[in-house]
Every structure is written in C-alpha cells, then in structure tokens.
Amino acid sequence: MSAIINRRHFIAAGSAAAAMPFVARDASAQAAWPSRQIRMICSYPAGGQTDLLRAPSANTFPNRSDRLSSSKTSAGASGAIGTAEVARAEPDGHTILCSISTTYVMNRVMLKTPGYDMDKDLTLVSVIPGAGLPLVASPKSGVKTLEDFVAFARKNDKVNFGTYSVGSAPHMTINELNKQYGLKIEPIHYRGEAPMWTGLAEGSIDFAMGSYTASQSVLQSDRGVPFAVHSKKVDAIPNVKTLPEQGATSKFFTVSGFTGWAVPKATPQPIVDRLSQLASRPTAIRK
Amino acid sequence: MKEVLKTFVLEPALGFKETNALYQKELPVWIEAAQALGLQPV
Numbered sequence: 001m002s003a004i005i006n007r008r009h010f011i012a013a014g015s016a017a018a019a020m021p022f023v024a025r026d027a028s029a030q031a032a033w034p035s036r037q038i039r040m041i042c043s044y045p046a047g048g049q050t051d052l053l054r055a056p057s058a059n060t061f062p063n064r065s066d067r068l069s070s071s072k073t074s075a076g077a078s079g080a081i082g083t084a085e086v087a088r089a090e091p092d093g094h095t096i097l098c099s100i101s102t103t104y105v106m107n108r109v110m111l112k113t114p115g116y117d118m119d120k121d122l123t124l125v126s127v128i129p130g131a132g133l134p135l136v137a138s139p140k141s142g143v144k145t146l147e148d149f150v151a152f153a154r155k156n157d158k159v160n161f162g163t164y165s166v167g168s169a170p171h172m173t174i175n176e177l178n179k180q181y182g183l184k185i186e187p188i189h190y191r192g193e194a195p196m197w198t199g200l201a202e203g204s205i206d207f208a209m210g211s212y213t214a215s216q217s218v219l220q221s222d223r224g225v226p227f228a229v230h231s232k233k234v235d236a237i238p239n240v241k242t243l244p245e246q247g248a249t250s251k252f253f254t255v256s257g258f259t260g261w262a263v264p265k266a267t268p269q270p271i272v273d274r275l276s277q278l279a280s281r282p283t284a285i286r287k
Numbered sequence: 288m289k290e291v292l293k294t295f296v297l298e299p300a301l302g303f304k305e306t307n308a309l310y311q312k313e314l315p316v317w318i319e320a321a322q323a324l325g326l327q328p329v
Contacts, residue, residue, distance in 0.1 A: 105314055109321040112328040124310055126300045172320040179323075252320040255313040260306065276303035 033093045033271050040261075043082025043099040079103035083262075084115030087122055091266035093275065097122065101130070101257035102167075110167050120265060125272055126279035127260025132232035133169060134240065135209045136224040138200060146228045146246035149207070150181045159185045162196040162208040169257065170209035173230060173243075176250035200224055212236060231256045 079099045089095035097103075104124065107114040116122065137143035143152050153159045163170035166189050174187045188205055190196040193214040200208040201223040208215075208224070212234045218224030219237075226240045231253055233242060243253040261279055263272060301309060 101313075101317065104310070105317045106321055109318055110326065110328055124306050125303065127306045127309065128300045129298050129309065131298075167321060167324060167326060171324060175324055176320065250320075251316045255316045257313070257317075258309065260300070273303060276306070280300045280302045 033274075035092075036094055038094050038096065039089075040096045040098055041082045041086055043079035043086075043097060043103055080107055080111060080114040080116070083107075083122070086262065087116040087264060089264050091264035091268075093263065093267055093271035095264065096125070096275065097262045098260070099262070100259045104258075104260070104262065106167065122262040123265050123267060123272055125261045125263055126276045127258035130231075130257035130259070131212060132229040132234045132242065132256070133173075133209055134212055134215055134219075134226040134234060134237065135170075135173070135207065135228045135230065135243075136200065136215055136218060136226050138203060138206045139222065139225055140203070141206050143207075143227050144225060145241075146243060146248060149227060150177075150183070153181070153183045153185055159183075159207065160205040161185050161187050162199050162205040163187045163189050164193045164196050164210050165189060165191065169230060172252055173209060176252050177248065180249060197224075 079102055083097055083099060083103050086095050086097035102110075104118055104122075108118060135149070137149065141152060143149045161170075161174055163174070165171070168189075171187055171189070174185050177183060178185055188199075190199065193210045196205075196208050196210060197214055197217050199205045201218045201221070208218075209230065215224065215226070219226065226237050228246055228248075229237070229240055229242045231242060231244075234240065243250075261275070263275065
C-alpha cells in the first residue's frame with residue numbers, strides 16, 4: 001500500500017521541529033529526512049488489531065511527509081520475525097515497526113532466541129495504551145462479580161476458563177487470581193480470540209477473557225456476562241468494575257499493555273521526535 | 288485512524304516521553320507475571 005503525500009503538510013509540520021537543537025551528525029540526517037520511501041512493517045498477522053492499526057497509521061505518517069510510504073505485514077514467531085527485520089534496518093527513519101506488547105516486552109521471556117534485543121536494538125516512538133479486557137462468565141454460571149467467581153471456583157473442582165493463547169494476559173490473570181485466592185484454575189488455551197468466544201457461546205467453557213471488541217459476539221447475544229475488567233474500565237460497560245476495584249491486588253491488574261511503533265535504536269533523536277509527534281496526533285490533519 | 292481507535296476502544300497515541308515512561312513502568316510487572324507462569328522459552 002502506498003500514498004502520495006502533500007509536501008506542504010510535511011514542511012508545515014517540520015517547521016515546528018526547526019527550533020530543536022541537533023547534534024551535527026543528526027542535523028544532517030534529519031535535514032534530509034525523509035529522503036526515500038518510508039516502510040512500515042507490522043509484525044503480526046494481517047487482519048488482527050495490530051494490522052488494522054498499521055494501515056491507517058501508514059497513512060497518518062505520510063500525511064505529514066512528502067515521500068511515498070508503504071506498509072506490509074511480516075508475521076511469525078510472536079512478532080519476532082518482523083521485529084528482527086526492523087532491528088536490522090538502516091537507522092535513518094525510513095523503517096518503522098508496528099507491533100504489540102508481546103513483541104516489545106514478552107518475547108524476551110517467551111522466546112529463547114527472538115532475534116533482537118528490545119532495549120539494545122529498538123527505540124519506542126509512540127504507543128497506544130491497551131484497553132481494559134473484560135472477564136466474561138457464561139450466564140448459567142451465575143457469576144456476576146469477582147466475589148461470585150472466587151466462590152464458584154472454590155466450590156467447583158474444575159473451572160473451564162478460556163484464554164486466547166499461552167502466555168497471554170488472560171493466562172497471567174488466571175495465574176495471579178489463583179495465587180491471591182488459593183484457587184487451582186487450569187486455563188484452556190485457544191489459538192486466538194474468535195474460537196475462545198465461540199467456546200464460551202457454545203458452553204464448552206464457563207469463562208473467558210479478551211478484548212471488549214471481540215467479546216461483542218457473546219455480550220450482545222446474552223451468552224456472556226462481564227463480571228470484571230482486567231485493568232481499566234470499559235466505557236461501554238461502565239457498571240463492570242475492574243479487578244483492583246473488586247479487591248484483586250496483583251500489580252499485573254494495573255498494567256494495560258500497548259500497541260505501538262518503534263524504529264532501530266541508532267535512529268537520530270530528532271527523527272524519532274518527529275515520528276512521535278506525527279504518531280501522537282493522528283487526527284490533526286493539516287491543510 | 289479515529290474510527291479504528293474508537294472501534295477497538297483505544298486511547299490516542301502517546302508522545303515519546305510518555306511512551307517510554309509507560310514502557311519502563313509496565314516492563315517489570317509484565318516480566319514478573321510472565322515468569323510466574325513457569326513457562327519454558329521456546
């Protein structure tokens with residue numbers, strides 16, 4: 001995908017950065033940027049949330065730049081393949097990574113050889129904080145609050161709680177709840193949210209946790225009851241309290257994760273700053 | 288972009304300093320929770 005950019009937009013935006021002090025080497029690189037096509041690489045499969053952000057964000061950056069830009073998906077190995085590609089790219093502001101917390105935070109724990117070192121090889125430019133993830137119960141469980149859930153788990157030998165993958169936020173949530181309340185819930189791991197929510201709707205599992213957007217399939221058909229939200233309130237379900245509000249104490253229930261953009265570590269700071277300014281004002285289309 | 292953020296119930300993107308402050312704040316919490324799972328790296 002590529003887009004023709006309005007040079008006036010870039011010059012207008014770039015003038016705001018003109019007052020920033022530059023190191024001589026950086027000034028040269030920044031003055032010439034962008035000098036060729038900007039590539040945005042999304043390191044997760046097409047059609048997922050990350051990729052759905054890639055397409056409009058690729059248009060966002062070019063709207064303020066006068067160079068053609070393109071974007072592509074480079075999925076695989078929990079985002080590691082595409083990320084490693086960006087980590088090896090020339091650090092000149094012409095290659096941008098779009099990915100999620102799993103790539104930026106978790107892979108160093110989950111993968112033996114991710115192919116990159118987040119802190120040595122990449123610089124985070126801008127991120128969109130994650131939304132609160134609802135915990136949803138099947139209506140037949142009778143669970144409507146965290147207290148109900150804990151009582152249910154203590155009463156029943158087996159609690160079928162679905163997650164969308166091993167090592168995911170729901171997986172960690174179950175583990176943290178087990179620790180605090182002395183439960184022994186064994187999660188059931190699906191490959192992705194869609195089959196997990198289908199499992200809840202069909203009655204294969206009693207509980208699930210995932211994004212509010214994907215949970216619509218069960219919430220709108222009354223086949224799921226949200227009884228808590230992982231970290232942040234979800235405006236659309238304002239009466240559903242967060243886990244901390246309901247007495248869960250793990251620090252993990254205060255983090256939200258994020259989706260965002262990164263560039264190779266040695267990218268000059270003035271270019272990083274420009275990219276960050278562009279990313280954090282996606283709706284400020286200049287005329 | 289606005290529509291995508293609204294669809295996924297997401298907030299606007301953060302600037303550079305706020306981004307890296309969020310990353311530094313959340314990083315140890317995620318790592319501790321992940322390590323608590325006891326999974327072997329693949």
